[in-house]
Amino acid sequence: MIVSSLLDTDLYKFSMMQVVLHQYPGAHAEYRFKCRNPGVNLEPYIDEIREELQALCSLRFTESELEYLRTWRFIKSDFVDFLGLFQLNTKYVEIAPSPQGNGEIEIYIRGPWLHTILFEVPLLAIVNEVYFRNTHPGLDLxxxxxxxxxxxxxxxxxxxxxxxxxxxxxxxxxxxxxxxxxxxxxxxxxxxxxxxxxxxxxxxxxxxxxxxxxxxxxxxxxxxxxxxxxxxxxxxxxxxxxxxxxxxxxxxxxxxxxxxxxxxxxxxxxxxxxxxxxxxxxxxxxxxxxxxxxxxxxxxxxxxxxxxxxxxxxxxxxxxxxxxxxxxxxxxxxxxxxxxNDVGPTPLNIVIKMVRCNGQPVAKLSDSPGKNMCEDDAYIAYLRQVFDIPILAEAESAA
Structure with a gap:
């Protein structure tokens, strides 16, 4: 079992999740996985990734974990109470081979933002570990x-x-x-x-x-x-x-x-x-x-x-x-x-990004074009117009 605790994630997931609970409890989110490394074949490991996902979704916060969260001054008691009832659900995640047949895989996460926000970090950790334990078994560290x-x-x-x-x-x-x-x-x-x-x-x-x-x-x-x-x-x-x-x-x-x-x-x-x-x-x-x-x-x-x-x-x-x-x-x-992940083999550059919220496309237009990720070109053009963003994002860092 790769992830054995729901605390095995990044802090900003909890800090954002608390805002979602208090201010946007009805919001719906959609996320998509992307591997930025060319030529990486993840398709043979889909079943293993699914098994680890099932194990992840069996986890609940323990009382000692909840008590630890209560020690943070910025965490509200009602949020910790909610986490005491919380459990991830596999019904919100779809994992399948890419229809292009190129060895890539597609992972979509769709559901209430409050119930899907904690998937990203552990799922990426799962994909990484499944890949490396199969491609470099018993690697001398x-x-x-x-x-x-x-x-x-x-x-x-x-x-x-x-x-x-x-x-x-x-x-x-x-x-x-x-x-x-x-x-x-x-x-x-x-x-x-x-x-x-x-x-x-x-x-x-x-x-x-x-x-x-x-x-x-x-x-x-x-x-x-x-x-x-x-x-x-x-x-x-x-x-x-x-x-x-x-x-x-x-x-x-x-x-x-x-x-x-x-x-x-x-x-x-x-x-x-x-x-x-x-x-x-x-x-x-x-x-x-x-x-x-x-x-x-x-x-x-x-x-x-x-x-x-x-x-x-x-x-x-x-x-x-x-x-x-x-x-x-x-x-x-x-x-x-x-x-x-600096142990010898080339690390995977993988991400899971939000692509829709409440059924509408959302996007990031950063100062590094390779990090941009959106499924709707028309929305990207509109976003650039609204925020007066140059067509070439490189112009930002050169300005």
Whole structure:
């Protein structure tokens, strides 16, 4: 059984789920799976993935898990009570070979947002582990351990970087559950305070670490169908978040419509209200400079705000970003695949993205075109028009 606890997921799933319970309990969502690696044949493993999905849907939150969740100050008691009754259901998930017959698989998740939001992370972890245990059975992890030790030594022992800290963001694309635990345990022992925590709630609980996360793209995408008019959807999403958390979990995600569109909406009110912003696409140095300038233009001291970097990071890139921005703002770095799936074989680049909400198409138009995902070209064109987004998203990061 690959996933043995419903806590074995990322924190932002729970923080978003609480908003859904309180503000959008009737919303309907649709998600789609995509493997971005060309030529990967997942079709032979469909039955195994389905078996693991059945096992996932047999899980319930235990009393000790619920008590752990109650210790978080931003979690409401009624939400924990709801989770005490909660169980995932296989009827919301469809897994099938691609009709193109190319070895790809299709995974669709359709159902009430409240009852489908927790599928994404464990399902991706399941696909990863099923794939690697079949394609690389009994892999010697000594190479992975060697690479991990080098990363720890580089960050810990390089002069001038003692205040540079990282977090584990690697649940979705980990090599395996056991390797994920070994990685985070080794990081905790080797880095001490330079490891700020993990996005994985179960590991945070088991290892006494801080769970980290706020919101994901799906939350802002859903507001394209839930908010008032489309042009105001980003503002509506941020307002709803502030209403729920009253200052907690104050990191805004900046790349659902690209940075230019985000900064148009992220006015002085939001600059002061939110603790910081998170980067997840485009050139991180360009992004950081523009965000810091935006804070200054809105009479906010950038040194009081956090820039969170989380897009395809490794330790050397973290250190370059730290060197560039250190002292000008507060910094946080989330490293994912390069920590939890750097053992030799090429990692899978797989995602599950929301594509519809309440029957309407939703989309992300980030500063990295390869991350965009929508099934309706006409809606993409309309979204670009409404938010004044260039046809080539690359223009965002070059602006």
């Amino acid at each position: 000594s190479e992975g351990r060697r690479r991990l030790r080098e990363k720890i030594a580089l960050l810990r022992d390089t002069p001038g970087y003692s205040e540079c800290r990282i977090a584990d963001y690697g649940t979705r694309r980990r090599f395996s559950r056991e390797w994920h635990r070994e990685v985070v345990t080794t990081l905790h022992e080797g880095l001490g305070a330079q490891l700020t925590g993990t996005s994985n709630v179960w590991l945070a609980w088991q290892l006494g670490l801080r769970p980290l996360g706020t919101l994901a793209h799906e939350y802002l995408q859903a507001h394209q169908a839930l908010g008032p008019r489309l042009r105001d959807s980003q503002v509506a999403a941020l307002e709803a978040w502030a209403k729920e958390y009253r200052g907690d979990l104050g990191i805004a995600l900046s790349d659902v419509y690209g940075l230019t569109a985000f900064l148009r909406d992220f006015d002085m009110y939001f600059c002061k209200l939110f603790d910081g912003t998170r980067h997840d696409s485009g050139d991180p140095f360009v992004w950081g400079e523009r965000v810091l300038a935006h804070y200054q233009d809105n009479r906010v001291d950038p040194r009081s705000k956090v820039l969170v970097f989380s897009d395809g990071l490794d330790v050397p890139k973290v250190m370059k970003l730290y060197e560039h921005f250190h002292g000008r703002c507060q910094l946080a770095f989330g490293v994912g695949t390069n920590l939890t």
